[in-house]
Amino acid sequence: MTDRRSTVFLVDDDPGVLRALTILLDASGYEVRSFPSAREFLAHHDVSIPGCAVFDVAMPDLDGLELQAALAMDGTERPIIFITGVGDVPTSVRAMKAGAVDFLIKPVGEDQLLDAIAQATERDASARQHQQELMSVSVQFAKLTPRERQVLTHIIAGKLNKQIAYELGTVLNTVKVHRGRVMKKLGVRSVAELVRVAERAGIRAASSNS
Amino acid sequence: MALLILALPWFTAPLRADERPWRILMLHAYNYTFPATSLAADGARERLLQRSRRKIEFDAEYLDLVRFSEPGHERLVADFLRERYAQRRPDIVMAISGEALPFVIKHRDAFAPGVPVVFVGAASGSLASVSRPPGVTGHFFDLAFNFREMLALAERLQPQAKRLFVIAGTARLDKIWQDIARTEIERRARKFETTYLFDLEYGALREATSRIPSDAIVLGLSVFRDGAGKTFLPVDVANTLAGLSPAPVYTPYVSQLGKGLLGGFGETFDAMGRAGADVVLDILGGKDASSIPPRANPESSHRVDYRALQRWNLSESNLPPRTVMLNKPPSIWEQHRNAVLAATGAFALQTVALGALLVQRRRRQRAEALLKDSEERLAFAAAAANIGIWRLDVGTGGLWATEHCRAMFGLSRTAASLTLDGLLDAVHPEDRHFLADSFKSATQFGTQVNTEFRIAIPDREIRWLVARGHSAFDDAGRPSRISGIFADITARKTAEAEADHQRKEVAHLMRVSVLGELSGAIAHELNQPLTAILAYAQAARRLLARKNPDLGKIMEVLNDITLEDDRASEVIRRLHKLLRKGESRTEPINLNELVESTLRLLNSEAISRRIKVDTDFQEGLPGTFGDPVQLQQVLLNLLMNAMDAMSGTSAPERLLVVGTRSSGSGAVEVSVSDRGRGIAEEQRSQLFKPFFTTKEHGLGLGLSICSKIVKAHEGKLSVDNNPDRGATAVLALPIKINAAPVS
Numbered sequence: 001m002t003d004r005r006s007t008v009f010l011v012d013d014d015p016g017v018l019r020a021l022t023i024l025l026d027a028s029g030y031e032v033r034s035f036p037s038a039r040e041f042l043a044h045h046d047v048s049i050p051g052c053a054v055f056d057v058a059m060p061d062l063d064g065l066e067l068q069a070a071l072a073m074d075g076t077e078r079p080i081i082f083i084t085g086v087g088d089v090p091t092s093v094r095a096m097k098a099g100a101v102d103f104l105i106k107p108v109g110e111d112q113l114l115d116a117i118a119q120a121t122e123r124d125a126s127a128r129q130h131q132q133e134l135m136s137v138s139v140q141f142a143k144l145t146p147r148e149r150q151v152l153t154h155i156i157a158g159k160l161n162k163q164i165a166y167e168l169g170t171v172l173n174t175v176k177v178h179r180g181r182v183m184k185k186l187g188v189r190s191v192a193e194l195v196r197v198a199e200r201a202g203i204r205a206a207s208s209n210s
Numbered sequence: 211m212a213l214l215i216l217a218l219p220w221f222t223a224p225l226r227a228d229e230r231p232w233r234i235l236m237l238h239a240y241n242y243t244f245p246a247t248s249l250a251a252d253g254a255r256e257r258l259l260q261r262s263r264r265k266i267e268f269d270a271e272y273l274d275l276v277r278f279s280e281p282g283h284e285r286l287v288a289d290f291l292r293e294r295y296a297q298r299r300p301d302i303v304m305a306i307s308g309e310a311l312p313f314v315i316k317h318r319d320a321f322a323p324g325v326p327v328v329f330v331g332a333a334s335g336s337l338a339s340v341s342r343p344p345g346v347t348g349h350f351f352d353l354a355f356n357f358r359e360m361l362a363l364a365e366r367l368q369p370q371a372k373r374l375f376v377i378a379g380t381a382r383l384d385k386i387w388q389d390i391a392r393t394e395i396e397r398r399a400r401k402f403e404t405t406y407l408f409d410l411e412y413g414a415l416r417e418a419t420s421r422i423p424s425d426a427i428v429l430g431l432s433v434f435r436d437g438a439g440k441t442f443l444p445v446d447v448a449n450t451l452a453g454l455s456p457a458p459v460y461t462p463y464v465s466q467l468g469k470g471l472l473g474g475f476g477e478t479f480d481a482m483g484r485a486g487a488d489v490v491l492d493i494l495g496g497k498d499a500s501s502i503p504p505r506a507n508p509e510s511s512h513r514v515d516y517r518a519l520q521r522w523n524l525s526e527s528n529l530p531p532r533t534v535m536l537n538k539p540p541s542i543w544e545q546h547r548n549a550v551l552a553a554t555g556a557f558a559l560q561t562v563a564l565g566a567l568l569v570q571r572r573r574r575q576r577a578e579a580l581l582k583d584s585e586e587r588l589a590f591a592a593a594a595a596n597i598g599i600w601r602l603d604v605g606t607g608g609l610w611a612t613e614h615c616r617a618m619f620g621l622s623r624t625a626a627s628l629t630l631d632g633l634l635d636a637v638h639p640e641d642r643h644f645l646a647d648s649f650k651s652a653t654q655f656g657t658q659v660n661t662e663f664r665i666a667i668p669d670r671e672i673r674w675l676v677a678r679g680h681s682a683f684d685d686a687g688r689p690s691r692i693s694g695i696f697a698d699i700t701a702r703k704t705a706e707a708e709a710d711h712q713r714k715e716v717a718h719l720m721r722v723s724v725l726g727e728l729s730g731a732i733a734h735e736l737n738q739p740l741t742a743i744l745a746y747a748q749a750a751r752r753l754l755a756r757k758n759p760d761l762g763k764i765m766e767v768l769n770d771i772t773l774e775d776d777r778a779s780e781v782i783r784r785l786h787k788l789l790r791k792g793e794s795r796t797e798p799i800n801l802n803e804l805v806e807s808t809l810r811l812l813n814s815e816a817i818s819r820r821i822k823v824d825t826d827f828q829e830g831l832p833g834t835f836g837d838p839v840q841l842q843q844v845l846l847n848l849l850m851n852a853m854d855a856m857s858g859t860s861a862p863e864r865l866l867v868v869g870t871r872s873s874g875s876g877a878v879e880v881s882v883s884d885r886g887r888g889i890a891e892e893q894r895s896q897l898f899k900p901f902f903t904t905k906e907h908g909l910g911l912g913l914s915i916c917s918k919i920v921k922a923h924e925g926k927l928s929v930d931n932n933p934d935r936g937a938t939a940v941l942a943l944p945i946k947i948n949a950a951p952v953s
Contacts, residue, residue: 013817014738016774020745023767027752058734058817085734085741086818107741110748 006121007051009078010034011041011067013059017106021054021113028114038062038070047076050128052101052120054113057084057091065091068098077127079120083108137201143185150206151178156195157205231265232494234258235300235322239309241272245445246479247306249465250330253483254304254490261491269300273310276381276434277441284313291321300325302490306483308332308350309383312340326499330486331479333386337504344500349485349507351477354390356462356510357429359475363512363533364427364460365400367472367524373426374402377419377451379433379442380409387431387462402427412436412447416454424456430471431462453607456631458522464513467536470607472522473514481509517606523627537605589614596698600679602630604653604689609633618675618696620667638664638672645677649692656681656689662699674703717915718791721843724850724912725788731815732785739778746771784811787839788846794837798947801870801878802827804838808845809868812853820861821853826869831878833947836923841943844916844927848882848939851912855886855937877925877942885936889929897929 008030012018015036022034031051035041038059055064062070064082071078082095082103092103101123102116144152154164165175188194198205236254238247251270258266273287303322305314311329318327329348337350364371374395378387388408395404407418415436422428433447445466452459452470461467461474477485485507493499512530516538519526529535589612592599598615602608609628616628619636630649634642641663648661659679664672679694725732750767753759784807809823816823849866856864867883889897898917913927920927925943932938 014742016742016770016777017738017745020742020749020770020774023770024745024749024752027749058814060817060822063817063820083741085737085814086730106737107744109744 005029005031006125007031007033007049008117009041009045009051009053011036011038011053011059011064012056012083013037014056017056024110024113025117028110030117038064038067041067042070045076045078047078050121050124052079052081052117052124054081054083054117057082057095058086065095065098068095068100072098077124079123079127081113081116081120083113133200137197140186141201141203144182148178148182148185149203151175152182152194152198153203153206155179155182155191156198156203157207159206229264231267232262232302233267233269233298233300234302234304234490235295236268236270236304236306237310237314238270238272239275239305239307239313241274241277244443246331246463246465249479250483250486251304251306253478253480254306254330254487255483256480257484257487258490261487262494264494269295269298273313275309275313284317287313288317288320291317295321302493303327304486304490305329305348306331306486308337311337311346315340315343315346326493328486328489328493328499329504331482332504333383342504347499347502347504348489349482350504351482351510352506353386353462354394356474356476357387357390357394359510359512360429360460360462361394361398361427363473363475363514363530364429364458366528366530367519368425368427368458369528371425371427372403373423374404375407375419375422375426375428375457376404376431377407377415377429377433378431379435379444379447380437380439381432381434381441384432384434391429391431409437411438412440412442415447416451419451420454420456422455422457426457428455428457428459429461430459452518458518458524467513467515467518469605470518471515472518472524473512473533475510475512477507477510478513481507485509521606521608521627592695598696599694600696601691601693602649602653602679603691604681615696618673618698619665620670636665636667638666640664648677652679652681652692653689656683659692659694662703673698674700713915713918714791714794717840717843717919720912720915721788721839721846724843724846725785727850728811728815731812731818732781734814734818735781735811736778739774739781742774743771743778746774781811788842790839794840796835797838799834799836799838799841799943800831801834801880801943802829802831804842805845805868805870805880808842808849811846812849816853816866819853819856819864821856821864821866824865824867826867828869828871830949831870832872832945832949834878834923834943835946836943837919840919841923844919844941845880845882847912847916848880848941852882852884852886852937852939855884855888858887859885872945873942876945878945879943880941881938882940883932883936883938885932888931888935888937898927 008025010018010021010025010032011034012021013036018034018036022032025032033044035044038055039062041053042062055067057064064084068080068082071080079101080095080099081101082092083106084091084103085106087103087105095103101120104112104116141149150168151164154167159167161172161175161179165172168175183189183194186194186197188197236251238244238251240247242248255268271287271291275284300322303314303318303325305311305327308329308331311327311332314327314329318325324345327346327348329346329350332348332350334350334352334354376391376395378384378391388406391406395402407415410418412433415433419428428451430448430451432444433442434444435441444463448459448461448463448466448471449469452472458472459470461471462476463479464474464476465479467473485505489502489505492502512533513536514529514533515536589599592612593614596614598612598618600609600611600615603610607629609630609632611628611633616622619633621628621632621636630646634646637645645661645663648657648659651657652659658681659677662674662676664674666672675696676699677694677696679692681689682691682693684690746767750764750771753764753767805825805827809825812823849868852866856866863885865885867881869881869883870879871881872878898913913929917927920941920943923943925941927939927941929937929939
């Protein structure tokens with residue numbers, strides 16, 4: 001967690017509930033952004049801000065579940081907690097299947113709500129970290145030349161330099177030079193490490209008899 | 211013939227065309243609507259025109275001194291008269307009513323310097339209080355004397371009476387009467403237990419008069435102004451009080467007789483006018499006004515209204531000699547004097563006439579017998595049908611009724627004189643004024659009597675009666691007689707009450723069932739404030755636990771808690787209102803508020819059904835009267851129907867539009883439009899019938915109850931398909947309050 005105060009996006013059409021939850025979450029140490037409707041939220045939602053969202057289910061116009069679907073369609077991954085006045089099983093199942101963190105029934109106890117928010121914030125943070133790593137790996141992979149990349153696929157397939165030279169129709173020394181540059185550019189010191197990084201970046205090993 | 215001879219000397223003195231006409235200026239103390247002065251002026255004018263040898267031109271002005279009592283008024287009138295009569299000097303000024311005399315004396319120099327003044331109808335008392343300058347004389351009447359004679363008349367007619375009630379107002383003349391009454395009654399040989407109804411406010415005076423015991427003597431003096439400072443026509447007050455009083459009322463103003471007052475002593479107003487005119491004639495004939503002492507009118511006498519005498523069952527034989535009897539039907543002798551005289555002149559003719567009379571008499575007797583027979587049969591049939599027949603004579607207040615009719619009111623058949631008040635005594639106090647008003651309006655304006663009321667007689671169960679009657683009119687178009695029936699409608703009323711009760715039960719059950727359907731939504735409506743309250747409380751706890759608690763913030767949160775609590779109680783209150791079974795109430799209704807409040811009840815339901823609700827309220831909508839719970843039930847039904855109708859509509863298109871407006875035709879309307887399936891043609895006629903439903907679980911009572919409720923509010927309920935899709939229900943209620951009611 002970079003900032004101690006992570007943000008909770010709150011959407012509820014009931015002004016009283018919206019205000020009360022805002023004050024509660026604020027008092028509990030969260031940065032709260034509250035919206036009286038799904039449309040308001042969509043208009044001002046900043047994906048880059050870390051944190052989670054708390055949606056009321058029953059709202060006029062766009063309801064909570066529709067808002068969840070709208071976010072998913074955009075590819076936005078924001079952990080969502082639903083709160084609802086009437087907890088019917090089909091709705092809660094639908095919400096959970098679509099990836100909700102929790103489905104809480106009003107009136108919501110603070111422990112329940114804060115637990116769920118903590119869990120959701122955690123999930124958001126780890127997702128962001130994963131994303132971060134992914135980003136840095138792919139930046140490094142982008143530095144490789146096409147030939148070096150070709151050599152890499154053969155290395156992680158567990159081939160010897162000799163075999164690689166033969167398969168690429170080049171001499172052993174050239175392969176050695178490529179291999180050294182790949183290790184250096186990706187900042188790894190062993191083949192084992194190289195294999196792990198490549199795997200994370202989604203690079204597949206070359207097949208043995210191409 | 212005698213009249214002709216008497217009048218002859220005046221005809222022998224022909225009008226002389228070359229002479230300038232006499233000018234007489236009549237100054238009325240009041241305005242032209244005041245009957246007494248108008249009558250006096252007419253009497254004077256008639257006498258003058260009849261007897262003057264010269265042509266007379268009359269001018270008349272109305273000083274209106276009682277209604278305009280502010281200080282500037284007199285001067286204003288005097289200035290006006292000066293301007294107006296500067297070039298048109300009157301030969302004589304007549305002050306009509308003694309009330310005009312002080313003004314005339316004070317301002318005569320302004321508009322008629324040196325002109326003789328003749329007053330008419332000055333009370334001796336008021337005359338004593340002004341110093342009479344030269345050239346002022348006229349006719350007066352002795353109030354004290356008139357009062358004594360009036361009381362003497364009452365004493366003769368009601369020898370048993372022990373109690374005396376005296377009525378007078380607060381104006382100047384009223385006060386003079388008050389003094390006279392006190393002095394004279396004090397001096398009187400016969401002693402009474404006397405109640406002075408002086409200086410009372412008019413309402414209180416009427417109230418007091420209506421409670422006078424029936425064996426008392428009532429002296430209605432004059433009420434120009436009541437204790438609250440309101441001015442009146444004494445004749446109106448006297449006649450109204452005579453109608454209210456359970457005992458006969460005497461008056462010192464005999465011109466007022468004929469509408470219920472019994473009698474009194476005095477002269478008529480036109481006689482006063484004639485007496486004044488005689489003084490004028492003397493002056494015009496050359497006498498010096500200063501040399502003529504004011505004189506009383508020899509025409510004064512006891513006067514009694516024969517019809518009132520009959521009504522009070524007072525004996526004619528007790529009347530003082532030479533009493534003038536008004537409204538007495540002429541006797542056979544008086545009526546047929548000429549015929550009888552002619553008959554005595556011709557014996558043969560007499561025989562024939564007698565024969566004819568005999569035949570006529572027999573015919574009449576037979577007709578009377580037949581009539582009596584048929585009346586008896588009618589009365590019998592009516593009694594069998596539990597109907598009482600009655601007839602009210604407007605002039606005398608006399609009431610005739612069948613025996614059965616009396617029995618209905620718990621009156622014995624022997625009760626001597628039946629009066630409307632006697633009947634009213636048996637009427638339930640809550641209904642009494644309805645019946646009394648109905649009769650009052652019929653006697654005054656000839657309207658139909660049609661009133662339902664209860665009879666409450668001790669130790670008997672309450673019965674419902676209906677009074678129906680219509681008026682017969684005299685030649686002047688005034689109601690003279692009202693005849694009608696009383697019918698016992700207790701059985702019908704009981705059935706109605708039973709049906710009403712059933713209807714209320716069903717309406718209540720329907721409300722309960724609608725609310726049952728809404729229970730989920732209502733629970734949600736309550737859950738919202740509870741959620742907020744819980745969150746606020748927990749937030750407050752956290753804020754308090756901090757090292758330096760922000761008390762301002764905590765206070766704010768606590769305030770928010772109370773606000774949310776109010777909101778929750780509001781929901782419960784609204785529910786409670788709808789679930790209550792109580793009596794129906796009628797209140798001013800602000801339709802916008804009622805619709806708004808109903809929509810709030812349905813808010814969660816609409817959201818959960820994915821229905822968008824749009825409102826289009828006309829601001830400042832006029833109000834109506836009604837039962838808010840029943841009307842809300844109608845709205846609830848219309849809204850629920852509209853929402854149900856859209857169950858097959860795709861979610862984004864589910865739109866409910868609720869509008870209010872005042873229509874051109876004096877109604878306020880609520881319209882509820884949906885975008886549902888509409889109404890099939892074959893269902894339209896069934897829509898408001900009980901047990902007709904298009905819903906799977908519907909009872910089919912909603913709209914039928916609604917239409918009954920709306921009908922009871924004199925409103926209209928209609929449902930029509932929209933041009934594009936769905937249907938619109940319109941509830942129209944009559945406008946009864948022109949501004950928007952504030953609740």
